[in-house]
Amino acid sequence: MANDEYLLRMVDVEKTFPGVRALKGVNLNVKRGEVHALCGENGAGKSTLMKCLIGIQPVTSGQIIFDGKPISKYNTADALNMGISMIHQELSPVEYRPIMENIWLGREPVGKFGLVDHKKMYEDSKQVLKQIDLDVDPKTLMVNLTVAQMQMVEIAKAVSYNAKLIIMDEPSSSLTEREEQQLFTIIRRLKAEGRSIIYISHRLEEIFEVADTVTVFRDGTNVGEAAVKDITTEQLIAMMVGRPMDDMFPKIDTDKEGIVLKVEHLSHHKYFKNVSFEVRKGEILGFAGLVGAGRTEVMETIFGIRPHTEGQIYLHGKPVEIHNPGEAINMGISFLTEDRRGTGIFPLLSIDTNIAIPNYDKYLTKLGLVDQKAVDEACAKYVEAIEIKTPSLKQKIMNLSGGNQQKVLLARWLMTEPDVLILDEPTRGIDVGAKAEIYQLMSELAAQGKCIIMVSSELPEVIGMSDRIVVMHEGKITGILDNGPDITQEVLMRYATGTDDDF
Numbered sequence: 496m497a498n499d500e501y502l503l504r505m506v507d508v509e510k511t512f513p514g515v516r517a518l519k520g521v522n523l524n525v526k527r528g529e530v531h532a533l534c535g536e537n538g539a540g541k542s543t544l545m546k547c548l549i550g551i552q553p554v555t556s557g558q559i560i561f562d563g564k565p566i567s568k569y570n571t572a573d574a575l576n577m578g579i580s581m582i583h584q585e586l587s588p589v590e591y592r593p594i595m596e597n598i599w600l601g602r603e604p605v606g607k608f609g610l611v612d613h614k615k616m617y618e619d620s621k622q623v624l625k626q627i628d629l630d631v632d633p634k635t636l637m638v639n640l641t642v643a644q645m646q647m648v649e650i651a652k653a654v655s656y657n658a659k660l661i662i663m664d665e666p667s668s669s670l671t672e673r674e675e676q677q678l679f680t681i682i683r684r685l686k687a688e689g690r691s692i693i694y695i696s697h698r699l700e701e702i703f704e705v706a707d708t709v710t711v712f713r714d715g716t717n718v719g720e721a722a723v724k725d726i727t728t729e730q731l732i733a734m735m736v737g738r739p740m741d742d743m744f745p746k747i748d749t750d751k752e753g754i755v756l757k758v759e760h761l762s763h764h765k766y767f768k769n770v771s772f773e774v775r776k777g778e779i780l781g782f783a784g785l786v787g788a789g790r791t792e793v794m795e796t797i798f799g800i801r802p803h804t805e806g807q808i809y810l811h812g813k814p815v816e817i818h819n820p821g822e823a824i825n826m827g828i829s830f831l832t833e834d835r836r837g838t839g840i841f842p843l844l845s846i847d848t849n850i851a852i853p854n855y856d857k858y859l860t861k862l863g864l865v866d867q868k869a870v871d872e873a874c875a876k877y878v879e880a881i882e883i884k885t886p887s888l889k890q891k892i893m894n895l896s897g898g899n900q901q902k903v904l905l906a907r908w909l910m911t912e913p914d915v916l917i918l919d920e921p922t923r924g925i926d927v928g929a930k931a932e933i934y935q936l937m938s939e940l941a942a943q944g945k946c947i948i949m950v951s952s953e954l955p956e957v958i959g960m961s962d963r964i965v966v967m968h969e970g971k972i973t974g975i976l977d978n979g980p981d982i983t984q985e986v987l988m989r990y991a992t993g994t995d996d997d998f
C-alpha cells in the first residue's frame with residue numbers, strides 16, 4: 496500500500512460555506528517526490544482545498560487518501576503527525592515573541608522537570624535557520640523582521656516538521672529575488688529527499704522553474720493537469736482562463752499634457768537620496784528596481800506616511816506639504832500599498848466597509864450623515880468592474896480569497912477618484928485573467944486623464960504598461976527611460992543593479 500506511486504489522492508472533494516460552494520468535485524493526485532503546482536483564478540478554491548487537507552476545516556464530502564490510508568475527521572495536529580505541514584498564504588506570526596518560539600510553538604522541547612528547554616530550542620532553531628540559509632539570531636522578535644524574513648521563518652517552520660508533504664500557499668509572494676532562489680534550493684533538496692510539495696503560485700515563471708506537474712483550478716474545481724515539461728506558458732494561461740489571451744497589456748494611446756505631480760530632490764537620510772521625477776496627465780509611470788531600492792519609501796513619503804528630510808513635492812505646479820494620508824487623499828493622491836495585511840485591510844469588517852472607508856466624505860446627505868445607499872451603489876459598481884468574487888458585499892473581507900482581498904483594496908482607491916493613483920505591486924497575488932482586467936482599467940484611467948504611478952517588481956508588466964520607466968538602485972534614480980522597443984528586461988536589470996556603465 497505504502498509503495499503506491501501517489502502520496503496523496505483527493506477524490507471528489509466538496510466544500511460549502513454558507514452561500515458559497517467553494518469546492519465542487521475536486522480531484523487531486525500528488526506523486527511521491529514531486530513538486531505539484533496548483534494555479535488558477537482568484538477564489539478558485541486552491542487555499543480552501545489545502546486548508547481542508549491540513550485539517551483546518553473538514554471537507555463537506557469526498558475522500559482523502561494519504562500515504563495509502565484513507566483519512567478523515569482529523570485536525571491540524573493530526574495532520575502534522577501524519578506528515579503534512581503547510582505554509583499559509585496569510586502569515587500570522589506571534590509578533591512580540593522571538594523567532595525560536597514561533598518555530599516551536601505548541602511543541603516546545605521539554606527538559607527535566609517538564610520545563611521548556613530554551614537552550615535546546617535555541618540550538619535547534621539555529622540549525623533550522625541554517626538549513627534555509629537565513630542569517631538571523633533565533634532570539635530576534637518577529638516584529639523586527641522584514642515581511643520576507645517572516646516568510647522565510649514560516650518556511651523554516653514548515654520544513655522543521657520533517658513532513659512527507661509540504662503545502663506552500665504562495666510562499667514567494669513577498670520574497671526578494673535572492674530569497675526566492677533560496678526557497679527553490681530548499682524545494683529541490685526536499686524533493687531529492689523524496690518529499691512531495693504542493694506549490695501554489697500565480698507567478699507562472701516559478702511554476703516552470705520548480706514544478707513537475709501542474710493542476711489548474713477554475714471556479715471551484717480542477718479543470719486540467721499537465722506535466723510542466725510538456726506545456727508552454729501560453730498553453731498554461733489558456734488552461735487557466737479558458738481561452739488564449741492575445742493581449743495581456745491593453746495600452747491606450749493618451750495625450751500627455753500638463754505635469755500633475757512633480758518631485759524635486761526628495762531625500763530621506765536613510766532610504767533615498769535626491770529623487771526627482773514628474774508625471775503628466777494621462778501618463779503611466781513605471782517604477783522598477785530590486786526590492787529594497789527605496790521605491791516604496793518614496794511613495795510613502797509622497798502619500799504623507801513618512802517624512803522627508805530634503806526636497807519638495809509639487810502638485811499642479813504648486814509646492815505642497817503632505818503630513819498624513821488624509822491630506823494626501825484630499826489633494827487627490829491615492830496609494831495602494833504592497834503590504835495588505837500590515838497597512839491595508841480591516842479583516843473583521845465587510846467588503847463594502849473596507850472599500851468605503853476613505854470615501855465616506857463623498858457620500859454625505861444634506862444633514863451630514865452617510866448616504867449608505869449611495870455608498871452601496873458605488874461599491875457595487877467597482878466590485879463588478881474588477882470582478883471581485885463574493886456572494887455578498889456584506890461578507891467579511893477575511894473570508895475572501897487572497898487575490899480578491901487585493902482587488903477590494905484596489906476598488907477602495909479607485910473610488911476616491913484620485914488625480915494621482917500610486918499602485919505598489921498592484922497585481923501581487925492576482926491571477927492572470929484578473930491581471931489583464933486591472934491593466935485594462937489602468938489604461939482607461941490614464942485615458943481619462945488620470946496619472947498612474949506603478950511600482951512593480953514584475954518587469955513584463957512594467958514594460959507592458961508604462962509610458963516611461965524610472966529605475967532605482969539603492970535609494971537613487973539610475974535612469975528615467977522612455978518606453979519603447981529597445982527597453983527590455985535586461986536593460987532594466989542593468990539599471991536596477993547599478994551596472995549600466997555603458998549607458
Ligand SMILES: Nc1ncnc2c1ncn2[C@@H]1O[C@H](COP(=O)(O)OP(=O)(O)OP(=O)(O)O)[C@@H](O)[C@H]1O
Pocket residue numbers: 512513515517535536537538539540541542543544584884885894895896897898899924926
Ligand atoms: N471561511 C469562509 N467563509 C466563506 N467563504 C469562504 C471562506 N473561505 C473561503 N471562502 C470562499 O471560497 C472560495 C475559494 O477561496 P480560496 O481562498 O480557496 O481561493 P484561492 O483559489 O486560494 O484564491 P487566491 O488565488 O485569490 O488565493 C472563495 O469564493 C472564497 O470567498
Ligand SMILES: [Mg+2]
Pocket residue numbers: 541542543584664896897898
Ligand atoms: Mg489562496
